[in-house]
Amino acid sequence: MKNPSKKILLFLTLLLFFLAYLHVNNGSFGLDFDVFFKSIFNFDENQQQEIIFREIRFPRTLMAIIAGAGLSISGLLLQTFFKNPLAGPSVLGITSGSSLFVAISILTGFEFFNTDFGVTFSALLGAFAFSLLILFFSYFVKSAVSLLLIGMMLGSFTSAIIQILQLTSHSNQLKVFTLWGFGSLQQTNFNQLFFIFFVFIIGLIFLTILIKPLNLLVLGEKQAQLLGLNISSFKIIIIAVSSLFAGLITAYCGPISFIGLAVPNICKQLFKTQNHFILIIGSALIGALLLLFCDLIIMYIEPIMLIPLNGITALIGAPIVVWIILKKF
Amino acid sequence: MLSFKDTEIGFKEKLFTIPTLELENGKIYSLIGKNGSGKSTFFQSLLGLTPFLSGKIRFDNLDLSTINQLEKAKLIAFVASKFDGVQHLSGRDYILMGRSPYTNFLGKHTENDFQLVDLIIQELKIEHLAQKDTLKMSDGERQILSIAKALAQECKIILLDEPSAFLDYANRIKVLTLLNSIVKEKNMCVIQSSHDLELCLEYSSSFLVIDNKSKVLIELENKLLRKEKLIDLAFD
Numbered sequence: 001m002k003n004p005s006k007k008i009l010l011f012l013t014l015l016l017f018f019l020a021y022l023h024v025n026n027g028s029f030g031l032d033f034d035v036f037f038k039s040i041f042n043f044d045e046n047q048q049q050e051i052i053f054r055e056i057r058f059p060r061t062l063m064a065i066i067a068g069a070g071l072s073i074s075g076l077l078l079q080t081f082f083k084n085p086l087a088g089p090s091v092l093g094i095t096s097g098s099s100l101f102v103a104i105s106i107l108t109g110f111e112f113f114n115t116d117f118g119v120t121f122s123a124l125l126g127a128f129a130f131s132l133l134i135l136f137f138s139y140f141v142k143s144a145v146s147l148l149l150i151g152m153m154l155g156s157f158t159s160a161i162i163q164i165l166q167l168t169s170h171s172n173q174l175k176v177f178t179l180w181g182f183g184s185l186q187q188t189n190f191n192q193l194f195f196i197f198f199v200f201i202i203g204l205i206f207l208t209i210l211i212k213p214l215n216l217l218v219l220g221e222k223q224a225q226l227l228g229l230n231i232s233s234f235k236i237i238i239i240a241v242s243s244l245f246a247g248l249i250t251a252y253c254g255p256i257s258f259i260g261l262a263v264p265n266i267c268k269q270l271f272k273t274q275n276h277f278i279l280i281i282g283s284a285l286i287g288a289l290l291l292l293f294c295d296l297i298i299m300y301i302e303p304i305m306l307i308p309l310n311g312i313t314a315l316i317g318a319p320i321v322v323w324i325i326l327k328k329f
Numbered sequence: 330m331l332s333f334k335d336t337e338i339g340f341k342e343k344l345f346t347i348p349t350l351e352l353e354n355g356k357i358y359s360l361i362g363k364n365g366s367g368k369s370t371f372f373q374s375l376l377g378l379t380p381f382l383s384g385k386i387r388f389d390n391l392d393l394s395t396i397n398q399l400e401k402a403k404l405i406a407f408v409a410s411k412f413d414g415v416q417h418l419s420g421r422d423y424i425l426m427g428r429s430p431y432t433n434f435l436g437k438h439t440e441n442d443f444q445l446v447d448l449i450i451q452e453l454k455i456e457h458l459a460q461k462d463t464l465k466m467s468d469g470e471r472q473i474l475s476i477a478k479a480l481a482q483e484c485k486i487i488l489l490d491e492p493s494a495f496l497d498y499a500n501r502i503k504v505l506t507l508l509n510s511i512v513k514e515k516n517m518c519v520i521q522s523s524h525d526l527e528l529c530l531e532y533s534s535s536f537l538v539i540d541n542k543s544k545v546l547i548e549l550e551n552k553l554l555r556k557e558k559l560i561d562l563a564f565d
Contacts, residue, residue: 209434211435211436212429212432212434215429215436216429218415222378225378225398226407227402227426227427227430227482228398228399228401228402228403228429229398229429230398268416272417274415274417275422
């Protein structure tokens with residue numbers, strides 16, 4: 001690893017701790033580390049401060065980190081896989097797939113789908129199904145832009161179906177789904193964190209075997225194959241891992257746009273490398289930082305007005321996307 | 330090194346036949362034929378991307394179709410007619426990719442890999458390209474890097490698909506001179522497809538001509554050849 005890369009990674013890690021501190025510190029009372037650790041490892045449910053840390057602040061901070069990192073990694077995998085700097089879980093319609101499946105499960109009111117596992121399962125299934133659909137279309141379109149347009153059409157198509165579902169559903173279910181659709185880091189509770197973290201770690205483990213294939217895929221599928229890579233099996237793993245991250249986060253935070261698209265591009269500009277070992281760690285850190293930052297903005301202006309998470313990510317993300325288009329297309 | 334016996338090359342339909350052919354080390358072969366005569370398909374068959382229709386191709390005493398993709402990457406390298414460059418991918422990192430058939434599942438390069446690549450950079454006198462972004466290079470520079478990557482693969486055979494198609498005259502000569510010295514020093518076998526008959530006559534040891542009438546691949550020694558004869562055979 002090049003020395004400047006190490007320094008940047010170290011700096012980003014320190015910055016992450018700092019922003020995470022600001023994030024968890026924000027509220028009617030400051031962060032007391034003693035109370036904080038007690039709330040996680042030695043919880044006393046009679047202590048009001050511990051309850052607030054355990055059930056509200058800590059999950060929100062951790063989810064910002066996991067969601068930012070996961071979406072960015074998902075975006076990075078898709079961008080390398082499709083050789084397209086504008087690819088991402090939301091533009092390619094993969095989060096729409098999750099939304100559709102979650103909508104079907106919440107709005108139709110099947111018992112199984114009202115559990116955490118049910119919602120996660122359907123979000124993952126939706127992400128994977130739509131990823132495969134995009135993969136299928138990618139065989140027929142020649143240009144990178146066409147694939148993005150197809151992804152957007154998938155998005156429009158699914159939102160139409162979701163609207164129809166909403167018209168026919170109960171008001172209670174409708175409320176649950178609408179809140180979910182705004183995108184938010186506040187819907188997870190402490191007990192869900194274990195499961196989310198577990199799935200996240202599984203994704204990270206699979207990433208280690210993907211570094212070499214991703215590095216070779218930069219040269220295109222044919223060259224990668226001629227350098228001895230078994231491309232067909234890795235294709236499925238890359239798609240599955242990127243869907244795993246996108247689906248998991250969509251299940252718990254709703255569809256969050258722009259992070260997965262913008263962060264890998266910022267990361268490549270910053271590190272100026274195609275080594276995916278660095279790019280994966282870098283994207284994860286920058287993604288976590290960016291989402292913490294967005295959520296901090298939401299917290300700070302909350303007394304004045306309430307902005308949904310997707311509003312902030314779009315405000316920051318959209319200009320970045322325009323910048324990428326101006327540079328590369 | 331490579332031997333062919335009644336090999337039929339084609340994709341779905343037969344394009345041409347190789348009745349019998351023996352390719353040797355230390356030679357540059359120029360593959361000549363009309364557009365669509367099957368030059369690329371021939372390469373694809375050697376690389377194992379499209380199966381050949383019938384007959385046998387042997388590498389030394391091994392049946393080529395029984396060698397798996399990873400082992401084949403250690404025997405045969407392919408240089409495309411153009412490499413467009415990748416942003417933030419440096420010349421040295423590009424050459425290092427040639428080592429990937431030898432790295433572990435994490436793709437970690439050993440000290441040996443770095444030494445070999447630095448040696449190739451030295452031999453080819455491309456130190457100035459080592460840290461340069463491949464996207465910012467000229468087509469000529471990228472073509473030489475692609476050959477360097479093939480050398481890093483430590484293979485026995487290099488296939489080049491119209492290596493000079495996108496190059497100016499000076500760079501064409503540079504690439505062919507380079508190939509000539511590689512073939513001599515490393516005792517490799519190089520097959521290049523080309524439409525540049527004059528340069529091929531000057532630089533290659535032998536011609537592999539896809540006869541346009543009989544659809545048969547024939548080998549012709551360079552010494553006895555004239556351009557008109559080649560044109561007549563390959564292009565009528």
